[in-house]
Amino acid sequence: MWRPTQKYVSNQSASLSSLLTAVRVAAQHGPTDVTVSGLTLDSRQAGPGVVFFALRGTANDGHQFIPKAVDLGTAVVICEELPAELKPEVAYVQVTDSAEAMAYMAAEFYGHPSRKLQLVGITGTNGKTTCATMLHKLFRELGYHCGLLSTVQNQIDEQVIPATHTTPDAIRLNELLARMVQASCTHVFMEVSSHAVVQHRVTGLHFAGGVFTNLSHDHLDYHGTFDAYLKAKKGFFDMLPKSAFALTNADDKRGPVMLQNVAGRRESYSMRGPATFRGKLIENAVHGLHLQVDGREAQFRLIGVFNAYNLLAIYGAAVLLGEEPMEVLTVLSGLTSAPGRFEPILAEKTRITGIIDYAHTPDALENVLQTIAEIRQPSQHVITVVGCGGNRDGAKRPIMARLAAELSNRAVLTSDNPRFEDPNEILQQMQAGVPAAELGKVLTIPDRREAIKTAVALAQPGDIVLVAGKGHEAYQEIKGVRADFDDKKVLQEMFNLLGK
Numbered sequence: 001m002w003r004p005t006q007k008y009v010s011n012q013s014a015s016l017s018s019l020l021t022a023v024r025v026a027a028q029h030g031p032t033d034v035t036v037s038g039l040t041l042d043s044r045q046a047g048p049g050v051v052f053f054a055l056r057g058t059a060n061d062g063h064q065f066i067p068k069a070v071d072l073g074t075a076v077v078i079c080e081e082l083p084a085e086l087k088p089e090v091a092y093v094q095v096t097d098s099a100e101a102m103a104y105m106a107a108e109f110y111g112h113p114s115r116k117l118q119l120v121g122i123t124g125t126n127g128k129t130t131c132a133t134m135l136h137k138l139f140r141e142l143g144y145h146c147g148l149l150s151t152v153q154n155q156i157d158e159q160v161i162p163a164t165h166t167t168p169d170a171i172r173l174n175e176l177l178a179r180m181v182q183a184s185c186t187h188v189f190m191e192v193s194s195h196a197v198v199q200h201r202v203t204g205l206h207f208a209g210g211v212f213t214n215l216s217h218d219h220l221d222y223h224g225t226f227d228a229y230l231k232a233k234k235g236f237f238d239m240l241p242k243s244a245f246a247l248t249n250a251d252d253k254r255g256p257v258m259l260q261n262v263a264g265r266r267e268s269y270s271m272r273g274p275a276t277f278r279g280k281l282i283e284n285a286v287h288g289l290h291l292q293v294d295g296r297e298a299q300f301r302l303i304g305v306f307n308a309y310n311l312l313a314i315y316g317a318a319v320l321l322g323e324e325p326m327e328v329l330t331v332l333s334g335l336t337s338a339p340g341r342f343e344p345i346l347a348e349k350t351r352i353t354g355i356i357d358y359a360h361t362p363d364a365l366e367n368v369l370q371t372i373a374e375i376r377q378p379s380q381h382v383i384t385v386v387g388c389g390g391n392r393d394g395a396k397r398p399i400m401a402r403l404a405a406e407l408s409n410r411a412v413l414t415s416d417n418p419r420f421e422d423p424n425e426i427l428q429q430m431q432a433g434v435p436a437a438e439l440g441k442v443l444t445i446p447d448r449r450e451a452i453k454t455a456v457a458l459a460q461p462g463d464i465v466l467v468a469g470k471g472h473e474a475y476q477e478i479k480g481v482r483a484d485f486d487d488k489k490v491l492q493e494m495f496n497l498l499g500k
């Protein structure tokens with residue numbers, strides 16, 4: 001029996017015809033006078049009053065589940081291809097793209113919450129969570145009610161709502177935005193992943209601004225080519241309205257491309273040349289960054305030149321939203337980063353520094369290791385623990401292993417969410433990237449707990465142990481099952497166990 005879940009059912013209802021106003025309908029069969037009380041993309045959540053969207057996915061074609069949804073009493077089916085058997089009591093609406101139709105209908109169903117908010121989207125390979133989370137913290141400190149949609153978690157002010165994706169699907173997304181409107185939020189900061197753009201998760205939303213961080217190698221398993229990946233990111237900037245700001249990183253090779261032919265106001269940030277918002281590095285030290293931002297000097301708690309870019313993007317977005325620059329800098333200088341992003345843990349007895357970081361792309365790993373190289377003392381050795389995700393872009397694997405070996409004194413290659421792949425095969429692909437001259441530095445230990453233990457055992461007093469790739473994640477996903485696993489807790493446990 002179908003039971004309403006808080007997930008997809010709102011307490012409001014709407015007529016099917018009103019929901020279809022923004023949708024190009026190719027054909028429609030069955031009743032037209034239908035009252036809709038919920039939306040779903042999963043046949044298992046279909047039921048009376050609910051619209052079922054048949055989406056073509058990567059593993060399944062949602063069209064095959066139409067009979068299942070109808071059996072559960074679904075009122076409306078939105079599909080690209082009509083099923084052979086049409087039930088007279090069900091409304092079937094044929095569209096060219098079910099995902100696109102779902103986005104427009106979800107926005108309509110929830111009353112276009114994005115139009116009632118200052119919604120800012122952040123896209124790019126790395127730095128989205130950092131920027132979105134810190135913008136949320138900044139605007140809270142500035143006294144606003146605001147929302148956050150991020151990889152780590154969603155938030156309405158301080159209330160935490162668990163996140164399953166970096167960018168939720170269009171139904172969940174509009175539902176969350178509607179809840180934010182209800183909670184009197186004025187601003188919402190969200191990550192816009194490339195998957196989200198391609199899958200129309202953000203279609204139909206009204207943005208007050210868009211921010212681009214950077215583009216480097218990731219997700220080529222999904223997008224196929226780097227060009228397609230770039231196009232996905234650019235697709236977000238292309239949907240920004242004239243009233244929105246389009247803020248890009250002028251120092252990234254793809255930064256200027258993002259602004260080509262956009263309707264939004266073109267703005268940029270740079271550490272190197274002319275831009276709307278200019279930064280200059282004064283010092284990158286173990287206690288934080290010292291920067292000059294638009295001619296004003298400020299000290300920040302974040303570490304690493306890559307974070308100087310994140311800080312400039314955050315500062316720029318806040319100023320473009322109308323905040324006073326001096327106040328923004330004052331508050332920003334006191335803020336910490338998102339959980340699991342360059343998060344230090346100190347072993348008390350031996351002064352070994354543990355660093356938990358979410359670097360899961362070659363660019364991120366290189367940046368983090370270079371940052372460590374810049375701030376460490378010559379006597380401090382660096383031991384890196386890293387793995388690569390299963391059922392994700394395999395081309396990253398040899399590159400990340402090479403970087404770990406070349407930029408550390410020792411590297412321990414291990415597992416990071418093998419998912420449905422064989423962990424040993426992932427590790428072999430990683431090992432293949434390690435240059436012969438570096439092989440002596442590298443150990444391979446599939447069990448992540450053992451890998452962290454070994455790294456801690458190898459560390460001498462004062463050394464640095466970087467545990468990369470999982471950051472805030474509190475699980476290890478193996479064959480569809482997520483077992484508890486938290487790098488931060490395991491590292492602390494090993495410091496204690498080994499008397500460090």
Ligand SMILES: CC(=O)N[C@H]1[C@@H](OP(=O)(O)OP(=O)(O)OC[C@H]2O[C@@H](n3ccc(=O)[nH]c3=O)[C@H](O)[C@@H]2O)O[C@H](CO)[C@@H](O)[C@@H]1O[C@H](C)C(=O)N[C@@H](C)C(=O)N[C@H](CCC(=O)O)C(=O)O
Binds near residue numbers: 061165195
């Ligand atoms: C590759 C990808 O994006 N996959 C997403 C996609 O799943 P899929 O294409 O595999 O779906 P499918 O299993 O083929 O099913 C097709 C359709 O049939 C439906 N179905 C399926 C079974 C059933 O019994 N009944 C039914 O109706 C499904 O709900 C779906 O609508 O659609 C699903 C429903 O929205 C998503 O949950 C799923 O995210 C998966 C879990 C995922 O891991 N996505 C990752 C790669 C992702 O999206 N990552 C980005 C961030 C990346 C970054 O941060 O850089 C993100 O935004 O999170």
Ligand SMILES: Nc1ncnc2c1ncn2[C@@H]1O[C@H](COP(=O)(O)OP(=O)(O)OP(=O)(O)O)[C@@H](O)[C@H]1O
Binds near residue numbers: 127213309310359
């Ligand atoms: N601006 C940046 N440039 C390069 N690397 C960065 C930048 N900001 C963060 N990183 C690195 O990338 C890692 C992930 O950062 P963050 O979580 O902010 O990115 P994200 O874009 O949200 O990632 P995801 O795609 O998983 O959502 C960090 O732990 C750090 O190693």
Ligand SMILES: N[C@H](CCC[C@H](N)C(=O)O)C(=O)O
Binds near residue numbers: 360417
């Ligand atoms: N948003 C990224 C996170 C990767 C994190 C890493 N720990 C992994 O599992 O590969 C993804 O879904 O590809």
Ligand SMILES: [Mg+2]
Binds near residue numbers: 191
């Ligand atoms: Mg993220």
